[in-house]
Amino acid sequence: MTTTARVELSAPPVAPRxxxxxxxxxxxxxxxxxxxxxxxxxxxxxxxxxxxxxxxLPHDLYLSLQPxxxxxxxxxxxxxxxxxxxxxxxxSAVSVLLAYPIAxxxxxxxxxxxxxxxxxxxxxxxxSYLLRVLAWRVILGDEGLIITLLRDVGVLGPEGQIxxxxxxxxxxxxxxxxxxxxxVALPIFVTLDGMDRDLLEASHDLGATRWTTxxxxxxxxxxxxxxxAFVFVFIPTIGEYVTPLLVxxxxxxxxxxxxxxxxxxxxxxxxxxxxxxxxxxxxxVLLVLFGRxxxxxxxxx
Amino acid sequence: xxxxxxxxxxSLVDVHKRFGDVRAVDGxxxxxxxxxxxxxLGPSGCGKTTTMRMIAGFEEPDAGRxxxxxxxxxxxxxxxxxxxxxxxxxxxxxHMNVEDNVAYGLKLRKVPKEERRRRxxxxxxxxxxxxxxxxxxxxxxxxxxxxxxxxxxLVNRPAALxxxxxxxxxxxxxxxxxQLELKRIQHxxxxxxxxxxxxxxxxxxxxxxxxxxxxxxIEQLGTPREVYERPAxxxxxxxxxxxxxxxxxxxxxxxxEAVMRLGDxxxxxxxxxxxxxxxxxxxxxxxxxxRVHTPDEPVVGDSRVSGTVGQVVYLGTLTQFHVELAGxxxxxxxxxxxxxxxxxxxxxxxxxxxxxxxxxxxxx
Amino acid sequence: MSPAISPGGRRALWVGFWVFVVFxxxxxxxxxxxxxxDRSTVSFPWExxxxxxxxxxxxxxxxxxxxxxxxYVALLTGLATTLLAIPAAILLVxxxxxxxxxxxxxxxxxxxxxxxxxxxxxLILFKNLEASTGGLVTVSRYTVVVGxxxxxxxxxxxxxxPRLERIPPSYxxxxxxxxxxxxxxxxxxxxxxxxxxxxxxxxxxVVISFDEIVIASFVAGEDTTFxxxxxxxxxxxxxxPQVIAVAVVVMGVSGAIVVASEVGIRIADRRLEAELxxxxxxxxxxxxxxxxxx
Numbered sequence: 029m030t031t032t033a034r035v036e037l038s039a040p041p042v043a044p045r046x047x048x049x050x051x052x053x054x055x056x057x058x059x060x061x062x063x064x065x066x067x068x069x070x071x072x073x074x075x076x077x078x079x080x081x082x083x084x085l086p087h088d089l090y091l092s093l094q095p096x097x098x099x100x101x102x103x104x105x106x107x108x109x110x111x112x113x114x115x116x117x118x119x120s121a122v123s124v125l126l127a128y129p130i131a132x133x134x135x136x137x138x139x140x141x142x143x144x145x146x147x148x149x150x151x152x153x154x155x156s157y158l159l160r161v162l163a164w165r166v167i168l169g170d171e172g173l174i175i176t177l178l179r180d181v182g183v184l185g186p187e188g189q190i191x192x193x194x195x196x197x198x199x200x201x202x203x204x205x206x207x208x209x210x211x212v213a214l215p216i217f218v219t220l221d222g223m224d225r226d227l228l229e230a231s232h233d234l235g236a237t238r239w240t241t242x243x244x245x246x247x248x249x250x251x252x253x254x255x256x257a258f259v260f261v262f263i264p265t266i267g268e269y270v271t272p273l274l275v276x277x278x279x280x281x282x283x284x285x286x287x288x289x290x291x292x293x294x295x296x297x298x299x300x301x302x303x304x305x306x307x308x309x310x311x312x313v314l315l316v317l318f319g320r321x322x323x324x325x326x327x328x329x
Numbered sequence: 330x331x332x333x334x335x336x337x338x339x340s341l342v343d344v345h346k347r348f349g350d351v352r353a354v355d356g357x358x359x360x361x362x363x364x365x366x367x368x369x370l371g372p373s374g375c376g377k378t379t380t381m382r383m384i385a386g387f388e389e390p391d392a393g394r395x396x397x398x399x400x401x402x403x404x405x406x407x408x409x410x411x412x413x414x415x416x417x418x419x420x421x422x423x424h425m426n427v428e429d430n431v432a433y434g435l436k437l438r439k440v441p442k443e444e445r446r447r448r449x450x451x452x453x454x455x456x457x458x459x460x461x462x463x464x465x466x467x468x469x470x471x472x473x474x475x476x477x478x479x480x481x482x483l484v485n486r487p488a489a490l491x492x493x494x495x496x497x498x499x500x501x502x503x504x505x506x507x508q509l510e511l512k513r514i515q516h517x518x519x520x521x522x523x524x525x526x527x528x529x530x531x532x533x534x535x536x537x538x539x540x541x542x543x544x545x546x547i548e549q550l551g552t553p554r555e556v557y558e559r560p561a562x563x564x565x566x567x568x569x570x571x572x573x574x575x576x577x578x579x580x581x582x583x584x585x586e587a588v589m590r591l592g593d594x595x596x597x598x599x600x601x602x603x604x605x606x607x608x609x610x611x612x613x614x615x616x617x618x619x620r621v622h623t624p625d626e627p628v629v630g631d632s633r634v635s636g637t638v639g640q641v642v643y644l645g646t647l648t649q650f651h652v653e654l655a656g657x658x659x660x661x662x663x664x665x666x667x668x669x670x671x672x673x674x675x676x677x678x679x680x681x682x683x684x685x686x687x688x689x690x691x692x693x
Numbered sequence: 694m695s696p697a698i699s700p701g702g703r704r705a706l707w708v709g710f711w712v713f714v715v716f717x718x719x720x721x722x723x724x725x726x727x728x729x730x731d732r733s734t735v736s737f738p739w740e741x742x743x744x745x746x747x748x749x750x751x752x753x754x755x756x757x758x759x760x761x762x763x764x765y766v767a768l769l770t771g772l773a774t775t776l777l778a779i780p781a782a783i784l785l786v787x788x789x790x791x792x793x794x795x796x797x798x799x800x801x802x803x804x805x806x807x808x809x810x811x812x813x814x815x816l817i818l819f820k821n822l823e824a825s826t827g828g829l830v831t832v833s834r835y836t837v838v839v840g841x842x843x844x845x846x847x848x849x850x851x852x853x854x855p856r857l858e859r860i861p862p863s864y865x866x867x868x869x870x871x872x873x874x875x876x877x878x879x880x881x882x883x884x885x886x887x888x889x890x891x892x893x894x895x896x897x898x899v900v901i902s903f904d905e906i907v908i909a910s911f912v913a914g915e916d917t918t919f920x921x922x923x924x925x926x927x928x929x930x931x932x933x934p935q936v937i938a939v940a941v942v943v944m945g946v947s948g949a950i951v952v953a954s955e956v957g958i959r960i961a962d963r964r965l966e967a968e969l970x971x972x973x974x975x976x977x978x979x980x981x982x983x984x985x986x987x
Contacts, residue, residue, distance in 0.1 A: 059784070064799070067806075071810070126713070129710075133707065171734050246697075311806065408870070413871065
């Protein structure tokens with residue numbers, strides 16, 4: 029048989045373990061190397077930069093905790109941080125409240141159509157973020173649909189305005205909730221969908237009303253999804269500055285705007301870096317507290 | 330250490346493999362002859378699949394040597410080993426049709442197109458799948474998929490074909506049929522087969538030799554008859570389905586045999602070629618070797634014990650008698666389901682007998 | 694009778710559901726409708742149908758330039774992300790090694806960092822590189838590609854992973870057994886089977902990049918991506934109508950891409966199930982079963 033020759037002629041075999049390790053390295057090198065270089069290193073550089081281990085601009089302080097001291101001493105900036113926290117908490121909570129019944133309907137009531145309907149809900153989330161914000165400018169704006177409609181109807185005078193409607197924190201809340209609510213439905217849907225339906229039957233058989241079943245069985249079981257949804261809205265909204273810039277007006281200035289301002293306008297980079305690291309710390313605390321509820325994969329699918 | 334036979338298709342020399350703390354394979358030495366059908370038989374976790382995967386190159390031994398036709402292949406990746414494998418669930422490439430599946434290995438080996446086509450056609454004929462070339466695996470039945478898997482491996486003319494529980498996913502009837510098919514194909518092509526299974530019946534009916542494995546070692550290596558009739562260890566006896574195992578202590582050892590006396594003239598005689606019976610031992614005897622006599626029939630045979638019929642199970646051609654002996658022992662005997670067998674009822678007194686050489690002494 | 698909902702509750706829930714859908718889509722519909730309104734401010738009353746805003750944007754070189762930049766950035770991002778996501782997914786699904794938990798954490802970490810922090814971080818990194826290479830590296834569309842690739846990578850990985858998980862490793866082993874080296878086995882067996890997910894991962898990365906503004910605003914330098922252009926125009930009411938016209942087009946295209954890839958991957962999954970055929974039910978046992986020391 030001719031095949032015998034293959035073994036004889038082949039190069040001396042590489043030790044299997046070395047071969048396997050080489051294969052592993054081949055797979056590992058590019059993605060982890062890339063993320064180490066362009067994700068891990070930069071974030072560590074922000075940390076280093078915020079305490080002057082690293083300097084860039086002429087007026088940067090060398091080895092100094094001054095940026096951090098400045099931040100903690102500034103009532104304005106700490107205040108903005110809490111304002112952002114409040115925004116994120118409220119937006120996350122409102123989104124969860126709105127999305128929960130939707131996810132419930134899809135997972136437990138919709139039957140075979142559920143994936144199609146889920147896509148209907150998710151599609152807007154997948155289209156341009158900026159454009160969805162833009163749509164709300166058209167609706168809420170000073171010359172927008174609501175105002176012009178109210179003027180035409182005569183509720184407002186020809187030059188009438190509603191000051192809280194636009195360029196206001198209210199607008200920021202509305203727009204962010206609108207932007208994130210489809211995304212919130214997803215993790216809740218996944219946990220409810222993965223729930224053992226027999227539990228509902230069992231609870232029902234044991235004489236529980238639907239409401240009791242919901243409170244005692246469904247709701248507790250969906251807690252991981254709810255927490256995941258909450259965290260996954262909290263993280264991107266806590267540093268939001270684009271939406272506030274577009275619809276927030278003078279009072280719609282948040283922590284993200286402070287960071288962005290310090291870096292892109294104020295050229296006080298070290299101060300900006302300190303605030304950015306403070307956000308990293310906040311997120312880390314959040315992840316440590318709730319990390320075990322997060323099934324990242326459920327969200328991304 | 331034993332020297333591998335240079336003429337063997339596959340030789341394993343003192344092969345070891347552990348996964349973490351588990352010794353999956355713990356010193357296996359084995360020669361598989363060219364053209365042999367050898368079965369690795371054992372329960373799940375006995376190391377049979379790991380042994381096979383080491384031959385194929387998917388696992389590397391921690392210690393020991395593996396030789397294919399005399400060449401040490403430890404460290405050679407699977408694609409450069411001249412063995413091919415039939416996977417448990419066939420692993421047919423779902424995106425390729427039958428022809429492309431079978432031609433896969435030949436293409437990689439740069440076999441010219443014409444020869445490739447000819448060999449694929451030949452092999453599909455051997456496995457009786459002519460006309461299925463353009464079907465996708467998903468459009469085939471389990472049995473047909475099995476045949477494609479065989480063709481895909483065999484078309485490369487491997488030094489040995491490794492089969493990992495290939496019939497496990499088929500229903501009983503199809504499995505019987507495929508057993509015969511496999512045997513026929515092996516006969517036709519004279520390829521060395523190494524077959525892994527936990528099904529003792531499958532092993533007994535197909536193999537030239539069986540290696541019974543347990544906890545990473547080969548407990549017995551022998552022909553189906555040897556394994557079935559002369560199990561080397563209690564484990565083998567139990568696993569290949571020996572129903573009768575009686576604790577044995579020798580009252581008398583004489584030329585080539587040991588005798589245990591049970592009173593009332595009852596006795597069990599077993600061969601003892603080395604003349605020594607030490608420590609605990611059991612005697613095994615296969616149910617179909619035991620004769621069932623009604624008390625009025627003359628008893629022939631070296632061993633004879635009397636008892637009461639407990640349960641009678643009609644098995645078709647055979648009738649199975651569960652016989653309670655004195656001292657709580659129990660033996661199972663098979664007898665042709667004839668008129669006389671039908672007359673033996675539960676509660677009847679019977680005498681069981683068998684020849685000395687139908688019994689075997691198994692030591693721990 | 695369903696224990697999940699009473700008949701009345703069901704009706705209420707569905708009414709709620711469709712109200713929700715209207716809430717989600719109404720602003721988008723508004724945008725579409727007003728992109729055809731013949732009025733120089735985006736507001737009532739309706740003054741007739743026009744295509745002039747579409748014409749205006751097609752004739753606007755700055756806008757077209759920004760679109761081109763974004764398309765370029767998005768395609769590069771899609772390519773880079775896909776090339777990195779494939780080995781990463783194989784790593785996560787097929788390999789067991791010390792420190793895998795850490796590697797998994799690193800690969801998915803970009804999901805949990807606020808973008809503004811990452812934008813600042815990239816800016817500081819590239820400014821440092823600029824300083825230390827004497828201006829060889831400088832912020833531009835290419836640094837945006839780097840940032841977008843980081844952001845899109847976890848999404849791409851998590852698109853490929855589930856598909857790869859459904860492909861029994863025994864296919865790759867069979868290929869190896871039949872003479873394929875590791876790469877050939879990937880090219881001829883694994884890749885064709887995960888291809889739909891790879892395409893989806895590419896498209897998702899493209900859409901993420903095309904829409905991304907935070908990273909771009911920090912590291913785009915002199916280059917202007919479409920979101921950056923859009924952002925700069927949003928504050929000028931007079932350019933709003935034509936911006937909305939582009940918006941509608943972009944939204945339609947990216948929406949179509951994403952929905953198509955979602956639907957596509959679902960169809961491909963179903964086809965895979967069918968191709969696995971008789972053994973379909975056993976895929977799970979197969980995946981887990983080959984690892985043991987049977």
